[in-house]
Amino acid sequence: MKYLVDSMEMRAMDRHSIDTIGIPSIVLMERAALSAVQEMKGRLIGRPSILVFCGTGNNGADGLAMARMLTMDSYPCEIAVIGNVSHATEEWKLQCHICEQMKIPIRYDIPDRAYIIENRFSVLVDAMLGTGLSRLVSGSYEQAIQAMNAADTYRVAVDIPSGISADTGQVLGTAVRADLTVCFQYRKLGTLLFPGRVCSGEVAVTDIGITPQSFDAVSPKAFTMGPEDIADLPARPPRSHKGSFGHVLIMAGSRNMCGAAYLSALAAYRAGAGLVRIYTPEENREILQTRLPEAILTTYTTGVFPVDTLQELCKWADAAVIGPGLGVSEDTRRLVSYMLQYGDFPMVLDADALNIIAADENLKQLLGKNHVLTPHMGEMSRLIAQPVSRISVDMPACARSFSDRFGCVLVLKDACTLVSGGDQLYVNACGNSGMATGGSGDVLSGVIGALLAGGQLTGFEAASYGVLMHALAGDRAAEELGERAVMASDIARRIQ
Numbered sequence: 001m002k003y004l005v006d007s008m009e010m011r012a013m014d015r016h017s018i019d020t021i022g023i024p025s026i027v028l029m030e031r032a033a034l035s036a037v038q039e040m041k042g043r044l045i046g047r048p049s050i051l052v053f054c055g056t057g058n059n060g061a062d063g064l065a066m067a068r069m070l071t072m073d074s075y076p077c078e079i080a081v082i083g084n085v086s087h088a089t090e091e092w093k094l095q096c097h098i099c100e101q102m103k104i105p106i107r108y109d110i111p112d113r114a115y116i117i118e119n120r121f122s123v124l125v126d127a128m129l130g131t132g133l134s135r136l137v138s139g140s141y142e143q144a145i146q147a148m149n150a151a152d153t154y155r156v157a158v159d160i161p162s163g164i165s166a167d168t169g170q171v172l173g174t175a176v177r178a179d180l181t182v183c184f185q186y187r188k189l190g191t192l193l194f195p196g197r198v199c200s201g202e203v204a205v206t207d208i209g210i211t212p213q214s215f216d217a218v219s220p221k222a223f224t225m226g227p228e229d230i231a232d233l234p235a236r237p238p239r240s241h242k243g244s245f246g247h248v249l250i251m252a253g254s255r256n257m258c259g260a261a262y263l264s265a266l267a268a269y270r271a272g273a274g275l276v277r278i279y280t281p282e283e284n285r286e287i288l289q290t291r292l293p294e295a296i297l298t299t300y301t302t303g304v305f306p307v308d309t310l311q312e313l314c315k316w317a318d319a320a321v322i323g324p325g326l327g328v329s330e331d332t333r334r335l336v337s338y339m340l341q342y343g344d345f346p347m348v349l350d351a352d353a354l355n356i357i358a359a360d361e362n363l364k365q366l367l368g369k370n371h372v373l374t375p376h377m378g379e380m381s382r383l384i385a386q387p388v389s390r391i392s393v394d395m396p397a398c399a400r401s402f403s404d405r406f407g408c409v410l411v412l413k414d415a416c417t418l419v420s421g422g423d424q425l426y427v428n429a430c431g432n433s434g435m436a437t438g439g440s441g442d443v444l445s446g447v448i449g450a451l452l453a454g455g456q457l458t459g460f461e462a463a464s465y466g467v468l469m470h471a472l473a474g475d476r477a478a479e480e481l482g483e484r485a486v487m488a489s490d491i492a493r494r495i496q
């Protein structure tokens with residue numbers, strides 16, 4: 001598990017380290033600059049000429065310190081100061097004074113592409129704007145960013161590419177497109193969220209001497225996970241039977257539409273469920289029994305609402321997945337409404353269940369801690385009656401506000417899927433574009449359903465690990481088949 005921080009959290013940690021623990025700001029800065037230089041040098045061949053673009057805040061001060069270290073290490077190095085020097089921080093003034101004493105060339109106008117080519121700079125360092133970015137980029141910063149992007153060079157961003165919001169990953173006007181970003185102490189949330197992730201290039205995180213003590217008892221809320229974190233899932237006891245791992249009820253599929261039910265059920269079994277039961281229209285019986293004989297089937301006839309059967313199913317289930325391929329009809333509306341009222345166990349609400357809930361304010365009011373909702377951007381837009389463009393501007397805030405308001409877990413599916421619940425935010429860093437394929441969401445809902453049914457994870461944990469397992473399976477599928485060829489069933493079969 002790795003923490004991700006936003007600008008406010010990072011500022012609070014910097015302040016606590018400086019004011020309470022007593023580490024001077026300039027000491028943190030020295031380690032930051034040294035670590036960035038080391039990361040950079042490890043990727044360079046020979047001693048290329050380097051131009052360091054410095055703003056006038058502490059991100060710029062980092063850049064000045066880096067220019068000093070690079071010069072001392074015999075790299076031909078020059079500094080370009082961007083922005084208003086009258087706003088410079090104390091650290092900046094000190095670092096600038098040292099550079100002047102060392103006679104490192106400093107220029108105060110904006111170098112253009114021609115200047116960069118003429119002087120054969122093949123590495124550009126972006127130390128203009130860091131976590132202090134507070135508004136749309138314009139004027140001299142905008143020109144400098146454009147000059148950096150126009151040059152055919154290796155670009156290194158200090159802490160975060162200038163112009164990317166550390167909180168949302170959005171481009172605030174314009175942003176540097178870096179090949180390497182060196183994040184200090186913690187990865188900034190905006191370097192993982194799109195489009196910040198694309199602008200950040202390779203991301204290295206370095207230790208600058210801020211300890212967990214600097215959290216001041218409040219840990220960062222966002223985190224990410226990788227393949228190594230799967231080992232933290234509760235172990236399966238060796239002495240177990242199929243009842244030990246939970247019963248998953250999959251309410252999915254509609255008349256002659258059984259693919260979603262099949263994929264979700266298959267994924268639930270692959271993710272470790274003990275027993276999977278599919279509740280679907282009678283017409284789907286034959287094909288599902290043929291495709292997935294391991295699943296138990298309970299079927300219903302369109303137009304009939306079998307309350308007794310539903311009562312039995314609710315007694316049987318440890319967790320449910322409701323919605324894949326369900327369709328939006330009076331039958332399914334009654335089904336979703338019944339399950340929200342009487343299903344007293346964790347459940348995943350996906351696809352058409354979400355569309356049904358979106359259209360009925362009374363159903364929304366039934367949402368709570370038992371519920372994991374898994375909307376993609378279109379479904380989210382319907383749930384909150386906001387356009388997708390509005391959601392994209394700040395996905396973490398949108399996910400948080402929904403999960404807070406309804407007390408549920410929200411999985412907001414996108415190229416960078418988020419899971420929000422309680423006070424936490426999981427940001428998925430795995431997976432690939434091959435997973436943007438029909439049925440991929442049905443597979444995810446089945447995985448989360450199985451993890452919920454296991455009974456050892458909270459809704460938030462099941463959803464986060466579910467997203468991770470699904471993404472890792474997608475990566476295995478892409479590695480074997482190529483991203484273009486991946487289908488949902490390929491993902492389901494590679495869940496481990």
Ligand SMILES: NC(=O)C1=CN([C@@H]2O[C@H](COP(=O)(O)OP(=O)(O)OC[C@H]3O[C@@H](n4cnc5c(N)ncnc54)[C@H](OP(=O)(O)O)[C@@H]3O)[C@@H](O)[C@H]2O)[C@@H](O)CC1
Nearest residue numbers: 014025029057058059129130131132133134135136137159
């Ligand atoms: N001890 C520490 O704290 C440590 C901090 N560290 C480093 O400090 C960084 C944070 O430094 P920071 O807080 O000084 O903010 P920073 O990113 O330099 O930006 C502020 C400047 O930007 C300006 N500005 C903002 N938006 C703008 C816009 N759109 N367009 C134009 N200008 C804009 C703003 O201008 P003003 O509002 O004053 O006019 C101000 O001049 C952090 O990312 C890390 O690199 C490390 O060394 C470790 C120790």
Ligand SMILES: [K+]
Nearest residue numbers: 129158160162
């Ligand atoms: K920067």
